[in-house]
Amino acid sequence: GSGKVTATPEQGDVEFLSPVIIGGQTMNMDFDSGSSDLWVFNTQLAAASQAGHTNFDVAKSTTFKMLTGSTFTISYGDGSGAAGNVGTDTVNIGGATVTSQAIELATAVSASFVQDTQSNGLVGLAFSKLNTVKPAQQKTFFDNAKDTLAMPVFTADLRKAAVGAYEFGAIDSTKFNGSLSWAAVNTTSGFWQFSSQKFQVGTGTAMNVAGGQAIADTGTTLMLVNAAVVNAYYSQVTGAVNNQTVGGVTFPCNSQLPDLSVDVGGNYMAVVRGDDINFAPVDQAGTTCFGGVQAIASNLQIYGDIMFKSQFVAFNNGNNSIGMAPHQ
Numbered sequence: 001g002s003g004k005v006t007a008t009p010e011q012g013d014v015e016f017l018s019p020v021i022i023g024g025q026t027m028n029m030d031f032d033s034g035s036s037d038l039w040v041f042n043t044q045l046a047a048a049s050q051a052g053h054t055n056f057d058v059a060k061s062t063t064f065k066m067l068t069g070s071t072f073t074i075s076y077g078d079g080s081g082a083a084g085n086v087g088t089d090t091v092n093i094g095g096a097t098v099t100s101q102a103i104e105l106a107t108a109v110s111a112s113f114v115q116d117t118q119s120n121g122l123v124g125l126a127f128s129k130l131n132t133v134k135p136a137q138q139k140t141f142f143d144n145a146k147d148t149l150a151m152p153v154f155t156a157d158l159r160k161a162a163v164g165a166y167e168f169g170a171i172d173s174t175k176f177n178g179s180l181s182w183a184a185v186n187t188t189s190g191f192w193q194f195s196s197q198k199f200q201v202g203t204g205t206a207m208n209v210a211g212g213q214a215i216a217d218t219g220t221t222l223m224l225v226n227a228a229v230v231n232a233y234y235s236q237v238t239g240a241v242n243n244q245t246v247g248g249v250t251f252p253c254n255s256q257l258p259d260l261s262v263d264v265g266g267n268y269m270a271v272v273r274g275d276d277i278n279f280a281p282v283d284q285a286g287t288t289c290f291g292g293v294q295a296i297a298s299n300l301q302i303y304g305d306i307m308f309k310s311q312f313v314a315f316n317n318g319n320n321s322i323g324m325a326p327h328q
């Protein structure tokens with residue numbers, strides 16, 4: 001079979017939320033191709049953490065089973081995190097169903113998650129080797145579902161300030177222009193990692209990023225790239241400054257931003273629209289804006305939602321490849 005759900009952007013496209021039915025309870029969750037734990041807000045949490053959220057209630061599920069003695073602890077690149085205990089239940093995502101999916105029940109969550117009341121947990125879609133459950137590591141929804149899907153794939157169709165979709169088991173070719181360009185994925189790190197050794201600012205010449213690698217991460221808001229890319233890109237933007245106070249590069253909100261093209265697997269240059277790189281104002285007057293492309297001090301670049309807003313992306317676990325094409 002296959003399963004399709006909406007992907008609804010939060011204010012400012014900070015993240016995208018999709019409905020997941022767990023033991024008959026519908027939870028709006030953040031699908032994250034950069035991690036491998038499925039965890040939920042639930043009634044074990046302190047009342048202050050539960051406030052404003054949809055909280056999974058084990059007592060209301062007739063199919064939930066506790067995995068006695070199992071725990072999880074996860075921390076994310078932005079310093080946020082969650083921890084708790086674990087059970088299994090039936091998970092239905094747009095019709096794609098797994099009957100015994102590990103459900104990680106947070107008993108502690110960091111402030112950024114508590115404050116984000118629209119999100120009620122994460123669905124990790126990276127490789128199961130990154131799952132944090134102990135003593136026995138658990139599989140992701142996609143890993144559990146893939147053998148029952150018509151194709152061992154899922155796709156991300158994320159749209160700027162508009163409702164998009166995640167689909168499991170099928171590739172909807174009406175959603176992208178032309179055909180997908182496929183790149184080999186190196187699963188060693190547990191991420192959807194591929195070679196990304198070149199970039200191009202606007203219509204300029206392609207430049208090399210030594211040893212450039214990148215991961216496709218739907219759970220990261222921005223595009224975090226090599227400092228060389230950041231410097232080359234913003235050198236073309238009048239008034240761009242590295243603003244320590246706000247924690248990254250800002251520029252005048254009325255800037256005409258160039259596109260940024262990045263190499264995917266050596267045979268495709270994914271064009272990220274300049275308009276999408278104007279992420280958000282940092283001041284009340286809306287004169288200074290924060291860049292959607294920022295630096296990361298590692299060779300492993302993180303292509304997050306800023307890229308997904310320009311590219312339809314297919315994640316193929318059949319032959320461990322990633323396919324991209326501009327949105328239709």
Ligand SMILES: CCOC(=O)c1ccc(CN)cc1
Binds near residue numbers: 014116
């Ligand atoms: C705005 C609240 O969301 C988070 O803190 C958050 C979401 C996803 C991930 C995984 N990359 C980490 C933190």
